[in-house]
Amino acid sequence: MNEIEEAAADWLDQLRVERGASPHTVSNYRRDIDRYIADLESHGITALAGVSPVDVERHLADLSAGRLTGRPAAASSVARASASIRGLHRFAVVEGLTADDPAASVRPPRQGDHLPKALGVDEVARLLDAARAGEGPAGLRDWALLEVLYATGARVSEAVALCVDDVDLDDELPVVRLLGKGRKERLVPLGHVAKEALGAYLVRARPGLAARGRGGARIFLNARGAPLSRQSAWEAIQRCAERAGLDRRVSPHTLRHSFATHLLEGGASVRDVQELLGHASVQTTQIYTRVTATTLREIYRSSHPRARAGAATGADGLESGT
Template identity: 45%
Template structure:
């Protein structure tokens, strides 16, 4: 019964809500964890659960030392699930309504300095197919502020090289047009002209960035490439593809770009998500003040 309901719910989120595969996987994992909690207490009917049971589940999550963000996501998955059951006519109430989600602790995004970005992007020096690919990939990631899922799923028909634009599909299947720098355009053209065909190895693929077998580069593959060049650049702390996205937004804001434009470029549905970068630049200003003001 639960497996059938879960499949219907996940399919609803995929088709009707357009949620990403990663979000769907997280929701599914959270709901399976909830089912195990119910089974351990001898509760076999998910349609009959009440608020007090859910309150106990929330206490269990807290006792596992999960982050407030993970707790909030698990509760969000359950709230959406019970709302779905209501809409399907399987329940008349949502037992989660009286419960408040834990507020995620807001952490400042980690960014690179302009010099660190410059050093990182200069690392791929080889004119081999992989070297040309890596140079183009890193340059485009920073130039456009893409998510890693967006760059590895980028297809040839999303490139508008004549107008120096990229069409990308982000969260919620929302499409946006992003300009790229002249340098990113040049790196991309060099890769498409001399690097991509050898990587294809006689295959055909709609994707821009390919692995050595001619298939679409994976998120994990991209992460490994980025970390290799990060070490070569002397960046002695962990970074991720999202670090470059954060750096893109922060550097734009520091350069005078307005928040609304950055929101559009990043594809944020809510400007409050973008406003976190104002905290980053404020912290940067405080650090400059502390370091250089004679009486700081």
């Protein structure tokens, strides 16, 4: 193990143990750093002091152009790789492993302002109705999973990590305890339909699944009785989307986007939605206000008689007066 690899191992351990980063985040950073270290080694660089800003910039440029992986990386992937590399070198300086930070002045490529693609309320209803129509223990589990994701806006990693003790279905307004990024806990209400779906699964399906394996206290289990994985949760949503006849890609994050968008359209404040989503900054939540504004503009253009180009300048049948 060379000097950079040793520093990377210590940095990733710090992220996991001291800063409480999720396994998913640590895994992504590890993949970025492993690729970075391999690239440096291919250029004969194995010591922290041997890395220059030019090396960092070249790596990110090669990643963006596809020279490292065979296909161009998305701007978001390059941005994350840049954050990983900057985190590693900043750690090395703070720990006294090297005097200079070659990544300090390097900035990731500017990302496009991609708005989340939320489902319409009617599309969510179709999706959840399709989930409810599923058969057997897996059908009950998938229905409960989708209802919980849409009712709480949970990240898929938060949903599959739920344990039996994290849910209180006895209150008039049930709640779930979600463990978010940085291991921050938040309580989120659970609506009536989600309570019904989760209760049905816990009583009629989960005991049989749990008897097959060692899922422990986890709520959502697979057919072998083991904890449901993020990938399996994604596949469950895809199955329900296909049954619902939705001709678009639907992911767990689609339900999270839909949850936030529908709350704002229903009158919830950005601050309230921030708390429910577990966002550290309200700026992250504010992207959804642009989503709803876009929706309103589309409604206006399609509905108002004088909103479109070429509208007549006459009365157009509109009543005069106040």
